Amino acid sequence: MEDQAVSCYRHPDRETGIRCTRCERPICPECMVSASVGFQCPECVGQAHRMTPQPRTVAGGRVSHDPFLITKLLIGINLAVFLWVQAAGDKVVTDLGLYAQCGTDFTGHQVCIGVANGEWYRVLTSAFLHQQLYHIGFNMLSLWWIGAPLERLLGRTRYLALYLVSALGGSALVLLVAPNTLTLGASGAIFGLFGATAVFMRRMRYDMRPILVLLALNIVFSFTWANVSWQGHMGGLAAGTLTAVGLAYAPAHRRALVQWGTCAAVLVLSLVLTGVAVAQVTS
Known part of the structure; x- marks a missing residue:
């Protein structure tokens, strides 16, 4: 009927x-x-x-249709800024690169430039700056090889937070140790991804020898090659590793709280160290 x-x-x-x-x-x-x-x-x-329960990554992030979107966007931003530098010249680098300097003018008054002049945006903008083709080429290949699998493992938001916190950690150590040297490049953030990859491989009990050998070679490269900022590399590595520990080992019942709390803690620590560095330069 x-x-x-x-x-x-x-x-x-x-x-x-x-x-x-x-x-x-x-x-x-x-x-x-x-x-x-x-x-x-x-x-x-x-x-x-x-x-219906939504699928989650190992770190608790949402599974995306395009698991490599953030990595592609980061590479795109770096390439766009690189083309901007090639078109506009060194002024872009001096306007956005990382450094902090203070001195006295002819009247005896203190004059500060860079981050020491309140231009704190440089701690992040410098991580997207490259001048030489080999520099951006090596960094972007590393970002794709290391970053893309890590983004799929973490999910978009956690991966992006890890990348940015690692970049800020690298900038903080640069300002603490070598504030007068103009520094630029995504290497600090990428070293943070190296450290995070090692943490998650340990967490999932994978064979760590490949990542440890690769990391060791890059550390040796950081300290032996000229014009390479080992400070940015080691600062990014430390920040990325610390952040990844919180992301990988957070207890299931408080996972989001511990993960985002760890990201916030490393972020605050990086900013505090940056403030200490600026105070040393301006004192």
Whole structure:
């Protein structure tokens, strides 16, 4: 026996003989959503979707359709800034690069420039600056090889937080040890990803020898090659490793709190060290 035609509950001006298989409310063709058996209304479909557990990454992040989106965006931003530097010249580097200096002018008054002049944005903008093709080429290849798998492991937001905190950690150590040297590049953030990769490989009991050998070679490179900021590398490595420990070993019942608390703690520590460095330069 067929249902008598009634009005769609969402569109009263439309008659229909179809009902939702879950709530039995009448629905018109526009409101019908195909189900395994019959059709369902939009409300029932939405409720079922909310009740279905969403897939999560190892670190508790959401699984995305494009697990490498943030890595692609970071590479794109770095490449765009590189092209800007090539087009506009060294002024972009001096305006956005990392340094902090103070001195006296001909009148005997103190004059400060860079981060020492309150330009704190440099601690982050410097991490997206590159001048030489080999510099950005090596860094972006490393970011893709190390960052893309790590983004899939962490999820977008945790991965982005790790990257930015690592960059700030690298900038903090640069300002503490070599504030007068103009420093730029994504290496500090990438070293943070190296450290995080080692932490998660340890957490998941993978063979750590490949990442440890790669990390050791990069550390040796940092201290032996000329014009390489070992301070930025080691600062980023320390910040990334500390952050990753919180991300990887957070207890399940308080995972988000511990993870974001760790990110915030390392961020605050980096900013405090930056403040100490600026105070030393300006004193």
